[in-house]
Amino acid sequence: MFNPDIIKPENLVYKKTNVLTDAVMHYCPGCGHGTTHRLVAEVIEEMDIQDKAICIAPVGCSVLAYNYFNVDSLGAAHGRAPAMASAIQRMFPDRHTFTYQGDGDLAAIGTAETIHACNRGENIVIIFINNGIYGMTGGQMAPTTLIGMKTATSPYGRTVELNGYPLQITELLAELPGTYYVTRQSVHTAAAVRKTKKAIRQAFENQKNKKGTSLVEVVSNCNSGWKMTPVEANKWMVENMFAKYPIGDIKVDGEKVKK
């Protein structure tokens, strides 16, 4: 039964941010994209930078991110978002240009654009979703696919002989002097979600203070591509993905974090 007391402001415990549109997301149930979108949007709202935020959507599962973020947006060609963001942020230095990219986009076809934007220390925020697979095109092998992992283009499992090694691009980018903040997070538990939000906030704060490139990797699942239920996928992610892609800060305030 409807209780009008519930909608009193003092009873408000959660509200959808207006930096997300009301468009229905196309992401698979259980996927980390939706949660990560929400966190980015909430940070933009809390920092009151909606009018200054410019989103560069990639090619991949989040190709339609511009329909969900209620900020001015551009859809990039595959892998080219960091080049676009570089130009935009240089010509509009008071803006908050951010890219939102997957592992195929950022770590395969866009490797050159990613490395050089980071190496120039472009004052941009990169949100990097790593689920070890090409989701949108039907679950093919990505540069971050683990050894032994079965995908549509590694149907018997990825092998070093045929495909080389999973690319730890985030560690590689942390080596570049242009990156100021590099962290790896996840969104599979409430605690992890809170940490990721904090990391995203840090990235945008760095940008506000013109510190250079901030990159937040979110290790995520792909229950459709991995052929698992969302619960199984998260369990598999913790056991396997986190072993290769350990969660935590890699570089803070321009300094590598000592392990």
Place this chain on the structure above:
Amino acid sequence: MAKELKLMKGNEAIAEAAIRSGCDGYFGYPITPQSEVMEHLMIEKPWETTGMVVLQAESETSSINMVYGGAGVGKKVMTSSSSPGISLMQEGLTYLAGAELPALIVNVVRGGPGLGTIQPSQADYFQAVKGGGHGDYQMYVLAPASVQEMYDFVFKAWEIAFKYRNPVMILSDGAIGQVMEKLYVGPHIPRWTEEELRKNAPWASCGKPTSRDHNIITSLDLDSAKQEEHNHKLQAKYREMEEKEVLFETINCEDAEYIFVAYGSSARIAQKAIQLGREKGIKVGLLRLITLFPFPKKQVAEFSKKVKGMLAVEMSAGQMVEDVRLAAEFRCPIEHFGRYGGIIHTPHEVLEALEEKIIKG
């Protein structure tokens, strides 16, 4: 308006025009024979005067995507390159066209295919006017024949690019890029303020005020019915350009029995060939193309009804000649002549080709 006389290379004229026309950003990658464009900009340091951003990218792929990003936020942005670099940019060009973004791309053409040579060529005509990238799209293509036109066409490019929300290419060649000539430059036109940008480019994704919905720049529409509708809109725009924006020049055509059709360096060589021909009593004129797209179809058709023959002169194995034949509908003999692979034909060779291929026919 006070005009200042300068002596400059064609490539430097492009850079000078960029600064003086209120360009917001140049993004490029070195390649011969056009490297002086970025070199001149780096010497001039316009970021200290007009606020123009100049950035050397890691590749032509990156350059054109920097242009795509800059164009998407409503800035006046450009790049320049030469043939192999322009091939790398084709992805970005089709995205610019698909997303309907204004931008300027300068191609100082060199001989191909492949890495080819660094000498002048006009063998990128097909790539420039027939697409190059995927999908049904057109760029507005300007063909300068002098250092002055290298300068002037940058201003023209901004006008067309923003009027039609479409990429514009200046299709030059290694000769026009490298040659040093006098040119008149005008006073600086200031870059747009943010207020002017928002007024002139209300579609730009440059930050959402509370007063409007968020802007989205994309070439994607997964609904094929909507994508077809978008294509119809693009085609209507290209037809409007054909109707309103064709540019050409006729030289010695009043009494001409024969016509050279040429653009860029070849047009200048053809002018000398006209002089040589007329000394021998051959009544020949020149139709100089200034826009390659839109192509002056009507003018070619009219000439085809009046003259005894036309010779398409271009430093390629025969590309523009196809458009001449289509427009002329074979009403008169039409042949091609041109040296290529980096060789420039002489006026004597051009006249001889007219005599051999058309007059003796």
